[in-house]
Amino acid sequence: MKYLFTFVFLTFFISSFAQSLPSNQQVIADVKKYHGKLSTAQLNGDWQLVKEAGYTFANTAKHPVAAVTLKDASGTQTKIQGLAIYVRVSARDAWRFSRYFVYENSREVVGAKMPTNEEMVSIVEKALAEKANLVFNNCSWICWVYAIRVPEKVNYQQQSATEMSFEVEIEYEERLSGMTERSKQIVEFFCRKINNQWQMNYSMRRQITPVSKQTVSQDILENTPGICDKPFAELYGSQGPSFASSKSNSKVGGRLKSLLKVN
CATH class of the missing domain: 3.10.450 (Nuclear Transport Factor 2; Chain: A,)
Structure with a gap:
């Protein structure tokens, strides 16, 4: 035992x-x-x-x-x-x-040097000018971009010497059925350094905040170009979109309101 x-x-x-x-x-x-x-x-x-x-x-x-x-x-x-x-x-x-x-x-x-706000905005502007469909898969429906803003507390990360990501807020106008909608959206950009220049690799759209809606006649909407259809610089700026076929232009809230119903 x-x-x-x-x-x-x-x-x-x-x-x-x-x-x-x-x-x-x-x-x-x-x-x-x-x-x-x-x-x-x-x-x-x-x-x-x-x-x-x-x-x-x-x-x-x-x-x-x-x-x-x-x-x-x-x-x-x-x-x-x-x-x-x-x-x-x-x-x-x-x-x-x-x-x-x-x-x-x-x-x-x-210890990596973070790009300046101006540099980050420039990266996004170039991406929207050259690869808008990789930012907005419905880019033909995005008829105007008002602003690209870097948040005060930017969500920035650099994964390696040639990879980084950051978030910006994009304010834009989107044409829908019988109307347009102005929104602000947080978009995260993932970038790679190519020939010593940062370029967008891909992006992810995140939080969206609706700002306003406007009623627009369907014939105007059908002839409204998106940022995929015209040079980005022509559809970018604080002034907002204008339409040659609209009957009147009136300023509302400090910006041009020219998306009106046509009788």
Whole structure:
């Protein structure tokens, strides 16, 4: 009986030891060695045990790790978020480090120079002039852009030396059925640096705020060009749209109101 108890105890001890998760210090060391270019690494959150298909036990263990890279040639560093991943073949095996998986959308450059408001507006203006359909998929219905504004607290991130994103507010007029609607919308622009120039790669439209609506006759609407149909500069500015076929022009609210019903 004594020997049986000793055997059970030793088996339990060995099994427990084999299943014990790596220490915090070991995880950080493994992640730094795997990545090769990290200045600091810090554990976030808790362990997540995963039982993958075909296993009767948790064969994968993951732990969130935040890190900062070493400075590059330009003197900038990048913050990253990822998972330290460990695996084992059997329930009694020790955990073996597999890899450090980095979330690509978590990258944020530290110490990079943020573009000025004027530079960000210029990037958006160029995008609307050259790739309006990538900003507004209904660009033929956007008949005027009043303004492009950078918020006071701009949501700006630089993911790498050649990738960044920022948000602006675009105020525009959209033609609908029997009317036009003036709105303000927050749009996030994702940019890449090409030939040392920032260019829009793609955009995402977010919060929209309606401003006003105007009734417009259908014959005018059908002949109203959108920003895809004419040079952007001709449909951009605080003055608002005008129509040669409208019977009268009147200023309302400090801007030209020329979208009127034609009898």
